[in-house]
Amino acid sequence: xxxxxxxxxxxxxxxxxxxxxxxxxxxxxxxxxxxxxxxxxxxxxxxxxxxxxxxxxxxxxxxxxxxxxxxxxxxxxxxxxxxxxxxxxxxxxxxxxxxxxxxxxxxxxxxxxxxxxxxxxxxxxxxxxxxxxxxxxxxxxxxxxxxxxxxxxxxxxxxxxxxxxxxxxxxxxxxxxxxxxxxxxxxxxxxxxxxxxxxxxxxxxxxxxxxxxxxxxxxxxxxxxxxxxxxxxxxxxxxxxxxxxxxxxxxxxxxxxxxxxxxxxxxxxxxxxxxxxxxxxxxxxxxxxxxxxxxxxxxxxxxxxxxxxxxxxxxxxxxxxxxxxxxxxxxxxxxxxxxxxxxxxxxxxxxxxxxxxxxxxxxxxxxxxxxxxxxxxxxxxxxxxxxxxxxxxxxxxxxxxxxxxxxxxxxxxxxxxxxxxxxxxxxxxxxxxxxxxxxx
Amino acid sequence: xxxxxxxxxxxxxxxxxxxxxxxxxxxxxxxxxxxxxxxxxxxxxxxxxxxxxxxxxxxxxxxxxxxxxxxxxxxxxxxxxxxxxxxxxxxxxxxxxxxxxxxxxxxxxxxxxxxxxxxxxxxxxxxxxxxxxxxxxxxxxxxxxxxxxxxxxxxxxxxxxxxxxxxxxxxxxxxxxxxxxxxxxxxxxxxxxxxxxxxxxxxxxxxxxxxxxxxxxxxxxxxxxxxxxxxxxxxxxxxxxxxxxxxxxxxxxxxxxxxxxxxxxxxxxxxxxxxxxxxxxxxxxxxxxxxxxxxxxxxxxxxxxxxxxxxxxxxxxxxxxxxxxxxxxxxxxxxxxxxxxxxxxxxxxxxxxxxxxxxxxxxxxxxxxxxxxxxxxxxxxxxxxxxxxxxxxxxxxxxxxxxxxxxxxxxxxxxxxxxxxxxxxxxxxxxxxxxxxxxx
Numbered sequence: 077x078x079x080x081x082x083x084x085x086x087x088x089x090x091x092x093x094x095x096x097x098x099x100x101x102x103x104x105x106x107x108x109x110x111x112x113x114x115x116x117x118x119x120x121x122x123x124x125x126x127x128x129x130x131x132x133x134x135x136x137x138x139x140x141x142x143x144x145x146x147x148x149x150x151x152x153x154x155x156x157x158x159x160x161x162x163x164x165x166x167x168x169x170x171x172x173x174x175x176x177x178x179x180x181x182x183x184x185x186x187x188x189x190x191x192x193x194x195x196x197x198x199x200x201x202x203x204x205x206x207x208x209x210x211x212x213x214x215x216x217x218x219x220x221x222x223x224x225x226x227x228x229x230x231x232x233x234x235x236x237x238x239x240x241x242x243x244x245x246x247x248x249x250x251x252x253x254x255x256x257x258x259x260x261x262x263x264x265x266x267x268x269x270x271x272x273x274x275x276x277x278x279x280x281x282x283x284x285x286x287x288x289x290x291x292x293x294x295x296x297x298x299x300x301x302x303x304x305x306x307x308x309x310x311x312x313x314x315x316x317x318x319x320x321x322x323x324x325x326x327x328x329x330x331x332x333x334x335x336x337x338x339x340x341x342x343x344x345x346x347x348x349x350x351x352x353x354x355x356x357x358x359x360x361x362x363x364x365x366x367x368x369x370x371x372x373x374x375x376x377x378x379x380x381x382x383x384x385x386x387x388x389x390x391x392x393x394x395x396x397x398x399x400x401x402x403x404x405x406x407x408x409x410x411x412x413x414x415x416x417x418x419x420x421x422x423x424x425x426x427x428x429x430x431x432x433x434x435x436x437x438x439x440x441x442x443x444x445x446x447x448x449x450x451x452x453x454x455x456x457x458x459x460x461x462x463x464x465x466x467x468x469x470x471x472x473x474x475x476x477x478x479x480x481x482x483x484x485x486x487x488x489x490x491x492x493x494x495x496x497x498x499x500x501x502x503x504x505x506x507x508x509x510x511x512x513x514x515x516x
Numbered sequence: 517x518x519x520x521x522x523x524x525x526x527x528x529x530x531x532x533x534x535x536x537x538x539x540x541x542x543x544x545x546x547x548x549x550x551x552x553x554x555x556x557x558x559x560x561x562x563x564x565x566x567x568x569x570x571x572x573x574x575x576x577x578x579x580x581x582x583x584x585x586x587x588x589x590x591x592x593x594x595x596x597x598x599x600x601x602x603x604x605x606x607x608x609x610x611x612x613x614x615x616x617x618x619x620x621x622x623x624x625x626x627x628x629x630x631x632x633x634x635x636x637x638x639x640x641x642x643x644x645x646x647x648x649x650x651x652x653x654x655x656x657x658x659x660x661x662x663x664x665x666x667x668x669x670x671x672x673x674x675x676x677x678x679x680x681x682x683x684x685x686x687x688x689x690x691x692x693x694x695x696x697x698x699x700x701x702x703x704x705x706x707x708x709x710x711x712x713x714x715x716x717x718x719x720x721x722x723x724x725x726x727x728x729x730x731x732x733x734x735x736x737x738x739x740x741x742x743x744x745x746x747x748x749x750x751x752x753x754x755x756x757x758x759x760x761x762x763x764x765x766x767x768x769x770x771x772x773x774x775x776x777x778x779x780x781x782x783x784x785x786x787x788x789x790x791x792x793x794x795x796x797x798x799x800x801x802x803x804x805x806x807x808x809x810x811x812x813x814x815x816x817x818x819x820x821x822x823x824x825x826x827x828x829x830x831x832x833x834x835x836x837x838x839x840x841x842x843x844x845x846x847x848x849x850x851x852x853x854x855x856x857x858x859x860x861x862x863x864x865x866x867x868x869x870x871x872x873x874x875x876x877x878x879x880x881x882x883x884x885x886x887x888x889x890x891x892x893x894x895x896x897x898x899x900x901x902x903x904x905x906x907x908x909x910x911x912x913x914x915x916x917x918x919x920x921x922x923x924x925x926x927x928x929x930x931x932x933x934x935x936x937x938x939x940x941x942x943x944x945x946x947x948x949x950x951x952x953x954x955x956x
Contacts, residue, residue: 210806212660220652223826366650369813386663
């Protein structure tokens with residue numbers, strides 16, 4: 077048997093533990109696949125005195141610099157967070173180590189820089205686990221769909237929010253209640269901000285856009301809205317119109333410009349992504365040759381993430397570590413010309429609270445029409461007599477976000493509308509079931 | 517720019533034309549991705565005097581041996597059929613050419629042999645397009661899911677039959693009508709045997725089992741049943757029980773033995789594969805780490821198939837053709853110990869025509885019970901008074917195929933049952949909506 081591959085692991089938490097366990101349980105099979113043994117030679121932890129199941133305590137270290145001097149060829153970063161993970165990855169690449177990471181935040185913010193460092197030092201940086209957990213998605217975009225000009229990436233890439241939205245759609249419960257349930261089940265963090273505000277999904281979308289379009293997308297350039305403003309009513313109204321609501325991460329080329337957004341979005345029930353429920357993730361890719369392909373599976377969890385991490389480790393061990401393989405230097409990412417949210421065009425769902433008196437709809441339709449926003453369908457709901465108000469739900473034909481916003485601001489300021497509830501984009505093909513043209 | 521890669525294409529039909537067109541339209545992008553130009557240097561056709569759109573007529577040849585002497589590094593086989601494609605692929609590999617193929621029949625019957633020839637001659641044989649058209653599936657199984665012990669592959673991998681079954685489920689039409697419609701639309705061949713009898717799906721399943729389980733599966737070892745025996749009634753009854761019917765290709769390990777089948781199968785409406793409609797294909801893979809992942813997309817067509825073929829070509833051009841990359845010799849496939857259909861265990865759907873008189877159900881339940889087959893639910897349908905018969909639909913708890921068959925043969929011979937209609941397996945988790953335990 078040829079020389080073993082030495083592996084260092086940064087972080088022995090949930091995912092780190094899953095990787096260590098799998099490497100031990102499947103060691104013979106992995107050795108056969110890689111053509112050599114895979115040996116964990118160092119594990120970086122914050123507290124080396126704590127025992128870790130399945131990890132020989134002599135391998136534990138708190139000293140990153142010492143870890144680099146051990147005989148390791150592959151460094152697996154599973155600490156999470158931006159710092160010090162970013163620094164450690166850069167140092168490892170500069171020291172000639174291949175790096176495998178599951179870190180979406182570092183890859184979203186510093187992926188372009190780190191891939192450059194890797195190329196300059198003749199090593200690889202693999203990051204399959206950073207998006208979609210166990211679902212193969214980085215590799216299909218890097219290899220299997222390479223012959224395509226990718227035109228759109230549309231994804232459900234945050235399991236926490238998809239669990240919450242599925243519960244809201246199925247059980248008619250409100251946001252606060254479903255968040256408490258998700259926290260109770262361990263799907264949501266005590267501080268749920270990164271998930272519910274779409275920050276986690278935005279990191280992953282930035283990574284996907286880099287691969288799909290060769291564009292470097294800053295987080296600030298992504299039109300981002302969380303799910304905390306959704307009410308049980310929104311799901312009822314959306315369902316009446318033939319839609320469900322998902323937190324969609326979307327990247328799409330329009331005349332060479334990128335439209336990138338993470339927003340709660342209405343999807344017709346017949347759309348494949350509308351059927352992705354619970355904590356599942358799914359990524360739909362559209363290319364000029366392939367049409368649409370969809371990848372679906374568990375987007376988180378120790379074992380699925382270990383599946384992706386170890387696929388990268390096995391490929392490195394088999395093909396790169398001990399062979400003189402010529403490096404294909406990845407093309408540098410172009411900085412994207414990202415369209416601002418005001419000029420994104422989409423159909424929209426609008427929920428308004430209006431005074432319950434005649435003439436209101438005409439004034440709203442007038443304000444929208446003046447700005448080239450035309451109404452596609454409408455639900456006028458029973459009035460709240462004590463408050464003297466009614467809920468009004470409109471959908472529009474495709475229009476610019478800025479024009480729609482201006483019209484709604486106008487009617488709100490003029491007192492025609494008491495409150496603008498949610499304004500959500502509608503994705504997918506136009507729904508023929510709507511009351512097309514009403515109120516235009 | 518370094519030396520160009522020379523490509524020979526065998527076959528200039530639908531898919532061949534799609535590959536030639538894409539190579540021309542995207543030549544600059546492909547050159548950038550591969551680091552060198554990709555040049556078509558020869559195209560093998562049956563009739564070189566016929567003009568082909570987009571192919572320089574000076575490249576056309578009818579002489580395979582001459583084609584091998586042209587300066588080509590990659591041979592792309594798109595002729596289809598077993599012979600002479602098999603011979604040509606072997607000769608090309610022996611001549612030191614990398615081979616890319618979309619040929620499911622050759623890969624199912626001779627894949628193991630050809631992969632060995634490739635390894636012996638230091639070249640690669642890639643076959644992403646042989647299963648699932650444009651959907652990445654060979655590469656995810658070969659690389660992205662490699663850390664997993666695969667436990668099951670469940671797939672809808674024939675678009676023709678899925679189109680037909682979707683129409684039967686949605687429109688209540690019968691088999692003959694839907695076949696005529698599929699033929700009119702060009703989805704089904706004038707002789708539809710390979711599709712409707714599950715032969716095409718069995719080729720693809722054999723390829724998937726080779727990759728997923730490292731087992732060489734002969735077509736004869738696959739328990740295969742086509743869709744021509746299905747009636748509109750079966751879809752009505754299945755729907756009443758909470759299921760739809762799909763032609764499922766299934767490979768599954770049970771105590772180290774392979775259970776492999778291509779059969780019309782009942783799937784609960786909530787199963788992800790139950791929602792894959794029309795000509796779409798989908799492959800669901802279960803692994804010990806990842807759980808379940810699903811890949812869905814267009815399973816046929818010139819452009820999607822070209823997407824898969826060109827992914828293979830680009831990987832060869834980029835990584836293998838001009839670099840001394842060490843070969844990872846694939847492990848030889850073991851010959852599978854495939855369980856015969858009689859010992860497959862599954863829940864079943866059974867449609868019987870019975871005489872409309874008392875005592876029949878008791879006799880059937882008795883015959884089943886004696887052989888350890890217990891009834892899970894039952895629909896007794898209105899009698900056909902003129903014929904004096906009624907339709908009876910049963911579902912069973914998990915039981916051996918042989919025991920079920922023996923019980924049904926017994927009641928049919930004894931005249932208790934006039935005719936055994938369809939006996940179909942039920943896949944997925946037990947459906948809690950059924951009348952559990954009735955008639956046991």
